[in-house]
Amino acid sequence: MKRKIIALLLALVMCLGLTVPAFAVETCTETIDGITITATPDGTINYSGSGVLTEDHIFEGAGQLWNATGRGKRQVDAVINIGTGITAEEGLLARVEELIYGAGVEVKSVKINTNSTSVPQTVGGFTDVKPDDYFADPVMWAVNKKITAGTSETTFSPNQNCTVAQILTFLWRANGSPTSKKSNPFSDVKSSDYYYNAARWAYEKGMVTGNTFGGDRPCTRSMAVTYMWKADVSKAFYIDDDGFLGQYSYLGDGGHDTVVPNVVIPDHVTGIASIKLYFCKSLTSVTIPTSVTTILERAFWECNGLTDVYYEGSEAQWKAIDIDPDNDELSKATIHYNSKKPSVNTGFTDVPSTADYAQAVQWAVEQGVTSGTSATTFSPDSVCTRGQIVTFLHRALAK
Secondary structure: OHHHHHHHHHHHHHHOOOOOOOOOOOOEEEEEOOEEEEEOOOOEEEEEEOEEEOHHHHHHHHHHHHHHOOOOOOOOEEEEEEOOOEEEEHHHHOOHHHHHHHOOOOOOEEEEEEOOEEEOOOEOOEOOOOOOOOOHHHHHHHHHOOOOOOOOOOOOOOOOEOEHHHHHHHHHHHOOOOOOOOOOOOOOOOOOOOOHHHHHHHHHOOOOOOOOOOOOOEOEHHHHHHHHHHHHHHOOEEEOOOOEEEEEOOEOOOOOOEOOOEEEOOOOOOEEOOOOOOOOOOOOEEEEOOOOOEEOOOOOOOOOOOOEEEEOOOHHHHHOOEEOOOOHHHHHOEEEOOOOOOOOOOOOOOOOOOOOOHHHHHHHHHOOOOOOOOOOOOOOOOEOEHHHHHHHHHHHHOO
16 A cells, blocks of 8 residues: 555655755655664665564555655665664565655665565565465465464464364354254254354255264365365255255256256155255166155156165155155166165275265365376375465355
């Protein structure tokens, strides 16, 4: 902002040059955040005191130099002296000359004398995040979006293991911190826990199940992609207050065709309403949980490509479901009992095709969220760090 103001003032003076009288040279001084900036008519800018040197200090020094040399009437050889009590980032020192010129001050040359303490350039004020770190941009994105903050004012702890509570809280915030309609089902989650609302939301969306949450568990790569995949797919589902799947909206552009060939219905859905998975011509399989007790008429209307239904319960449980007539598409499909998910070949030797997380791995690779740890391995049990998790989220959501 100061850079723009200084440049604007300089431009204004130049535009009014015919009416502005010559200005006397003088020594100019200003103090910002503990650092005193003094500019003299001979072109010297002294930074003294103590504190962290920033771009604001450099721009202020340029402005003081402009004043000290008669409002830019004289070109000088600028000499920048930075005192011992000042800390300066390496990257900023390398850009001082560029910033002086960028502020609109014309000088013949710039020489820098520094006795300051040089520190590595950081990102967002975090001393453990450098500009060339692969997670640098994701960290700033996550902080700016208020998805997460640092572990302190000056650290992000990118190499610290990420927990289940943390990733689900990050996902909850990234999705707008929605209010959950579900009561707390977890015996180990208190209303005072920072992840209380995130845990309820994750349960409502079918991302987690059971009566214990285990928020302090380390989050593995397979868990991370599963949570993210379920969060992505759950955007397609609207669950009524009575537990019925009231709407499925994961449709392709310009038509009524789903872009997901394998739909997994959340575990807490109790019924599928009429014409809710309609015209899904690309739909080839659907996974139905044992929580479903009712399927109304024409639930899968015109889903002519549906060939396989993976039901999590037994054949007897399936026959106990109240399935309305006029569900021809469903009756023509092969029912796989006691089966959770369709077989998925990910190409990774350490991801079984029948693994609960196989489809999530496939989704993550297709979406560019992450790839394997080698050409043939995914390392599903490796624990994710905070830096890795915000990078995954950035790739999936910052579009």
